[in-house]
Amino acid sequence: MSIGLGIFCSTSDNTLNTNRKMRLSKLSRETLLKTFKENLRDFIELLKLSCSMGLTIFRLGSNFIPFASHERFDESWLLEVESRLRPAAREVKRYGVRITMHPGQYVVLNSPRVKVVDRSLRELAYHFWVLDTLGLPRESIVVVHLGGLYGDKREALRRFERTVEENEWLARRLAIENDERYYTAADAVMAGERLGLPVVFDYYHHKLNPSTFDMDRLVDTWRGAIPEFHLSSSPGSSRRFGEHADFVRLDDFLELVELWGDRGMLDVIVESKKKEKAVAKLIEELEHRGIKLRKPPCYPS
DNA sequence: ACCCGTCAAGTCCGG
DNA sequence: CCGGACTTGACGGGT
Numbered sequence A: 001m002s003i004g005l006g007i008f009c010s011t012s013d014n015t016l017n018t019n020r021k022m023r024l025s026k027l028s029r030e031t032l033l034k035t036f037k038e039n040l041r042d043f044i045e046l047l048k049l050s051c052s053m054g055l056t057i058f059r060l061g062s063n064f065i066p067f068a069s070h071e072r073f074d075e076s077w078l079l080e081v082e083s084r085l086r087p088a089a090r091e092v093k094r095y096g097v098r099i100t101m102h103p104g105q106y107v108v109l110n111s112p113r114v115k116v117v118d119r120s121l122r123e124l125a126y127h128f129w130v131l132d133t134l135g136l137p138r139e140s141i142v143v144v145h146l147g148g149l150y151g152d153k154r155e156a157l158r159r160f161e162r163t164v165e166e167n168e169w170l171a172r173r174l175a176i177e178n179d180e181r182y183y184t185a186a187d188a189v190m191a192g193e194r195l196g197l198p199v200v201f202d203y204y205h206h207k208l209n210p211s212t213f214d215m216d217r218l219v220d221t222w223r224g225a226i227p228e229f230h231l232s233s234s235p236g237s238s239r240r241f242g243e244h245a246d247f248v249r250l251d252d253f254l255e256l257v258e259l260w261g262d263r264g265m266l267d268v269i270v271e272s273k274k275k276e277k278a279v280a281k282l283i284e285e286l287e288h289r290g291i292k293l294r295k296p297p298c299y300p301s
Numbered sequence B: 001a002c003c004c005g006t007c008a009a010g011t012c013c014g015g
Numbered sequence C: 001c002c003g004g005a006c007t008t009g010a011c012g013g014g015t
Helices: A029-053 A075-085 A088-095 A114-133 A153-166 A168-172 A185-195 A203-208 A215-220 A250-260 A275-288
Strands: A003-008 A057-060 A098-101 A142-145 A174-177 A199-202 A228-231 A266-270
Touching: A003 A029, A003 A275, A029 A057, A029 A075, A029 A088, A029 A275, A057 A266, A075 A088, A075 A114, A098 A114, A098 A142, A114 A142, A114 A168, A153 A168, A153 A185, A168 A174, A174 A185, A185 A199, A185 A215, A199 A203, A203 A228, A203 A250, A228 A250, A250 A266, A250 A275, A266 A275
Parallel strands: A003 A057, A003 A266, A057 A098, A142 A174, A174 A199, A199 A228, A228 A266
Antiparallel strands: none
16 A cells, blocks of 8 residues: 545644735735744644654645735735745755645636736746745656536636646646536546646545546546545535545445545645544544555654 | 624526 | 625634
């Protein structure tokens, strides 16, 4: 078994958090640096926690540098951020935990609205800048969904492809993920193959929005890099569509293992509300069954 | 200390 | 054309 696990953004009680929110009306050099410093401090602490738990991957919050891509963000602030971020690169690398990012619903590369696409590109450039400044390798990807349908899925997909082709720098770190409503894993594999982008497989989204696809072809989009998958469980009856449960069901993980087969190394981000508690519970259940997970180089610390 | 209105951004749906 | 859902909690001003 060469599957490694990981958590995203923060601990379940938010005592450690890389994703602090800030009001735009409160944005200033002082508040920005204060929030960023707290996010950075907690980022290192979350890497330590990940190491101690034997986790191989961690998703950095998109609000790591709040409003970094907003027009009211002063360019000069970035220099001060950089002077604090760059020195962290060595320490981050030392842990050997894979870092990735996943901007939210507002990054839409296939929108017919030029302004929306421009803002999305700015937001992605900020994500790339963070990973570049931390000196992280190509496996540190930025994951996006394919976007909206706009009443014509084929045309919407074509628009996504055109945006990626017209902005070649995106191919350096961009990855695409199946969503729970519009674009299936089969759609993502098709687009990934055409554009040379790796495909992140979200198993919960796949169950809500199923398709037939070839796992070998999905793995091939990674060209030898370790694929990233997402896993979460349904909270059960009478809840909102697509909502994530507090914990991840062992059965869901075992189904994913079955789908994966013996294809080699894999990083799985557990997207459960209880974050590290959910992962700890899953690890314990797997140990009880004698199933071994892959650990990061820093484990045990 | 606690309450509760408000929060950058997009898209889809129903009225 | 508009408001609500989605998701979703956390910020922060007011008490």
